[in-house]
Amino acid sequence: MIWFYLCGTLSLIAAETIKPGGNAWPSREFRGVWVATVANIDWPLSKHDSPSRQKSELVSLLDKLQELNFNAIVFQIRSVGDAMYQSSLEPWSEYLTGTQGKAPSPFYDPLHFVVNEAHKRNIEVHTWYNPYRARSGSTSRHGLAPNHMAVKLSQYAYAYGHNLWMDPGAKEVQDQCYNVVMDVVKRYDIDGVHMDDYFYPYPVSGHDFPDSTTYHAYTRSGGHLPRSDWRRKNVDDLIQRLYAGIKATKRHVKFGLSPFGIWKAGVPSGIHGFSSYSGQYADSRKWFDEGWVDYMTPQLYWQIDPPQQSFTHLMDWWLEQNTHKHHFYAGSYAGNVVHKHWPVEEIRRQVEETRRRSDKLSLGDVFFSAKYFRDNSKGLSDMFKTQLYTSPALAPVMTWLTTSTPQAPSGVTVSTGKVNWQADTTGEVRSWAVYRFAADYWNLIKVFNNATLSFAPDHVGRYAVTAVDRLSSESDGVVVSVEASHIIG
Known part of the structure; x- marks a missing residue:
């Protein structure tokens, strides 16, 4: 009191x-936005911009978010086994300098910069990692830096669909992901660690993920799990290990996840669509139920009213899985006001629905993505400023x-x-x-x-x-x- x-x-x-x-x-409300760096979605606007221009763009974005009373960003620093920060473990990102492994010149560290600038504006920084994606939009290894994980651990790098993907069943790959995250936790004054929906890749029709070698090595060593359960265990082990490692190193650093919004098709009743449990081997309900996350932000990228994938119906189910009484922040696709021509009132209604469930620890929202607020797409920022985030808010306290x-x-x-x-x-x-x-x-x-x-x-x-x-x-x-x-x- x-x-x-x-x-x-x-x-x-x-x-x-x-x-x-x-x-x-x-x-008290978590007001977050994803800042995607992969393919220069939100920042930097161009991988060929000078460091001074990139910093200016980032300051302008943070100023805009502060003006709109946001209090958190989820900042993507590792999208394809690369680094939007100075790292001895992985190469500089191509999306920062145009060439993977090339440092900014004149030198600056974007993560150090954004942490300092965001904290000046009372905005939390949650660093966002894609654990297993090695290259997006290409299966070629041409142009990868010598210290990229698909080069160092080439035996576990697979072409799958249009991407290059690392094998989550390989202990060396798991260790690489864990070590990268813990290196950032130790060296930077971040507020959170965040992972999204990319674990095992979304399935490509007619093609199973090519991990027979690692699975057979598992069974030869005495493992008895069917391959699907073994895959889920691989992901479970990383999530549990990360939570324990983060808390042992800096207890105050929050750990959050934003999985695909549907855990299993048909759960809850009436929900149809892709099943991340069997398609990506992501048992996200277990992670919430076991208390391996401080907050869960499922990607509820659908409207409220259509029953097959209802934003509110799914949210109510997720809130029932919160046995440890941790936090729930709904993931909302603000960009659908552009891509699917949603009325901006749909986003307003979604915020209002999350607020109505605050007694069930629905305590905020995270929006994809920052550029729609920067650009005031379809009047989105105007609506937030005048109707939703009209005054500042502190982040909810995580009492545990x-x-x-x-x-x-x-x-x-x-x-x-x-x-x-x-x-x-x-x-x-x-x-x-x-x-x-x-x-x-x-x-x-x-x-x-x-x-x-x-x-x-x-x-x-x-x-x-x-x-x-x-x-x-x-x-x-x-x-x-x-x-x-x-x-x-």
């Missing part, structure tokens, strides 16, 4: 009285990851034109949250980064300042009264 302090004396205003009012609701809260702000005073407070000396504060009391509610009106130590109120009334740590745990608040004489202008 958070208590507010007024002039150093415990007030009677408890945390539960901070009830969001009107457009300020909710003050934190047991403490930061200290309350010190030195909170009101002087002509400003509310001021002192700098954090503990190293725990990521942000400062400012509330204003109006119409019987404490409304969250501003979130500032930890370098900001004042703000200029534009209304008289009572304000509260809290300290927020990297896991969005919030301190006691300090309440001050702003009078007309304090306001300039």
Whole structure:
């Protein structure tokens, strides 16, 4: 429970009285967007752009997301066994410099850059990895860097469909994926690790995935699982291992997954479509049920009303699988306002439906993808700004990851034109949250980064300042009264 302090004396205003009012609701919500780098979908706009232009594009995108009150990005840093960051394990991405293995010149590290810039804007950075895809749109190994996994582990790299794919059944491939993720966790100040729906590849009609050699090696060593169960176990083992490794290294780093939205065709009743359980060997329900993820974001890329793949029908089923009471954030395809000519009101309805289920730990949304908000496609950004994300929100607290809260702000005073407070000396504060009391509610009106130590109120009334740590745990608040004489202008 958070208590507010007024002039150093415990007030009677408890945390539960901070009830969001009107457009300020909710003050806690995960508001994320995928930033895809593969094939330059969202960023960089061109692999031939200069580093200065790429950085400028990224800053502009973050500014736009901050303006729209998003608080998280899921940033793709490994799409085809490459790196959108400085790595000793894998080559620089072709999508960054035009040539795989070639460093940016003049040099910069995009991941270090985006973490710093996003945190300045109170935006979490969840790094996004594709574990087994080695090349997209080509099966050739021509042009791959010497330290690419399809070169180093060439015996486990297979042409399948139009892509080059690594074998999830090979321990060396699993180790490569695990080591890459853990290297990033150790070296960068990220907020989360994220994987999407690419495990075993989506099946190509008439062609089984060519992993007979690794499966036969498994059976010769005494394994008895049928191939389908063995494939699922390979994926299970990586997911479980990653969760354990991340928590042992940096407990505060969140682990999330965004699998294909249908676990099995016919589950729940009335749902038709591709079965990721048997098609990709992804037992995503198990990962949620076992608590191997901090949040689950299934890709519910369908509309609400068609019954065969209903956004809400699938969401309700997923929420029932959350036995560990972790978080659920719905994955929504915002780009369908362009590609399938959805009305933007469909996306508004989807956000409203996720909010209606907050008591079941449906606590936010992640949208594919960033460019539709950057470009205001079909008025999407306008709608979010005026109807959905009209005020800031803090990310929901993951109570199983934190047991403490930061200290309350010190030195909170009101002087002509400003509310001021002192700098954090503990190293725990990521942000400062400012509330204003109006119409019987404490409304969250501003979130500032930890370098900001004042703000200029534009209304008289009572304000509260809290300290927020990297896991969005919030301190006691300090309440001050702003009078007309304090306001300039």
